[in-house]
Amino acid sequence: MNHFVQLIPFLGILIIYGLLYSVTKALVAYYQLKKRRSPFVGNFLRSPGESIRWQLGDLSDDVSVHLLSALVLPLIFYASILTQAYFGGQAFSVPSIWILILVAAAFETYTIHRLILSIKKRRTLRLGYEGGLAVGQELNRLLREGYDVYHDFPADHFNIDHIIVGPAGVYAVETKARQKPTTGSGRSDAKVFYDGKKLQFPDWTETKPLEQARRQAQWLSKWLSSAVGASIDVQPVITLPGWYVERTSANGFPVINPKNFRSILKSSKTKPLDTSMVTRIVHQIDQRCRDVRPRAGDGLGGKPGLLDKENA
Numbered sequence: 383m384n385h386f387v388q389l390i391p392f393l394g395i396l397i398i399y400g401l402l403y404s405v406t407k408a409l410v411a412y413y414q415l416k417k418r419r420s421p422f423v424g425n426f427l428r429s430p431g432e433s434i435r436w437q438l439g440d441l442s443d444d445v446s447v448h449l450l451s452a453l454v455l456p457l458i459f460y461a462s463i464l465t466q467a468y469f470g471g472q473a474f475s476v477p478s479i480w481i482l483i484l485v486a487a488a489f490e491t492y493t494i495h496r497l498i499l500s501i502k503k504r505r506t507l508r509l510g511y512e513g514g515l516a517v518g519q520e521l522n523r524l525l526r527e528g529y530d531v532y533h534d535f536p537a538d539h540f541n542i543d544h545i546i547v548g549p550a551g552v553y554a555v556e557t558k559a560r561q562k563p564t565t566g567s568g569r570s571d572a573k574v575f576y577d578g579k580k581l582q583f584p585d586w587t588e589t590k591p592l593e594q595a596r597r598q599a600q601w602l603s604k605w606l607s608s609a610v611g612a613s614i615d616v617q618p619v620i621t622l623p624g625w626y627v628e629r630t631s632a633n634g635f636p637v638i639n640p641k642n643f644r645s646i647l648k649s650s651k652t653k654p655l656d657t658s659m660v661t662r663i664v665h666q667i668d669q670r671c672r673d674v675r676p677r678a679g680d681g682l683g684g685k686p687g688l689l690d691k692e693n694a
Contacts, residue, residue: 430515516640562624578631
């Protein structure tokens with residue numbers, strides 16, 4: 383009997399969670415049984431940062447769960463002590479209380495640790511998402527000039543942030559959102575030096591983004607060439623939203639602020655494409671990028687296959 387009494391707080395929590403789960407399932411079933419269907423035919427194209435947006439949603443759920451657990455766990459242990467004393471007719475011994483406190487502290491420490499990790503990861507992903515969104519909005523201006531623009535293209539276990547297709551050629555665009563230091567000099571804090579081999583930020587240096595962009599362009603070139611049956615050159619490009627890029631060498635592929643993308647099109651080094659080839663390339667990319675299922679009508683919806691992406 384005493385053991386059952388101690389479980390009363392835990393059983394109460396389980397019943398509450400069970401009711402919430404049942405209500406959620408009932409709502410989903412309700413939407414599925416309604417004599418209505420979505421007006422949208424086919425899937426949507428991916429938006430800038432589509433896969434990161436879904437990851438942010440999952441992380442926000444994790445943060446909520448960890449935060450709720452951190453608040454509820456101490457109450458559960460405290461309720462156990464009170465329940466045992468009131469309904470069980472006997473108080474916990476001092477050693478038992480200390481054991482409960484240590485167990486509660488261990489659970490609380492672990493939960494808070496997971497909460498902090500989730501918040502940090504969400505902050506990093508949010509920076510990447512907003513960077514992709516900023517670049518995507520700039521690149522979408524090229525639609526008025528006859529270019530096709532695709533975002534968050536799913537490749538083999540990685541995503542290509544943006545793809546530009548038009549008369550000047552095909553471009554695989556990798557976005558890197560980086561926070562600026564605050565030393566007090568706004569101009570120098572926002573400048574990146576690029577010599578074709580490395581990116582020299584105000585107080586750190588990076589080379590991996592260059593290697594990543596080059597690999598992705600090579601992959602896209604190989605995939606498109608196989609898909610359309612002709613050799614397709616793909617130009618890698620790195621965009622750094624909010625940064626001023628100063629080139630110190632003519633070597634290497636373009637690294638730019640996204641607002642300057644038209645300058646690349648005017649001085650393109652890739653093979654020009656005729657209208658027929660552009661149409662064939664766009665068809666292949668569109669088929670792979672159109673995988674976002676409509677969510678209205680069924681209560682469920684679905685997210686595209688999320689792929690690993692080093693966008694930090």
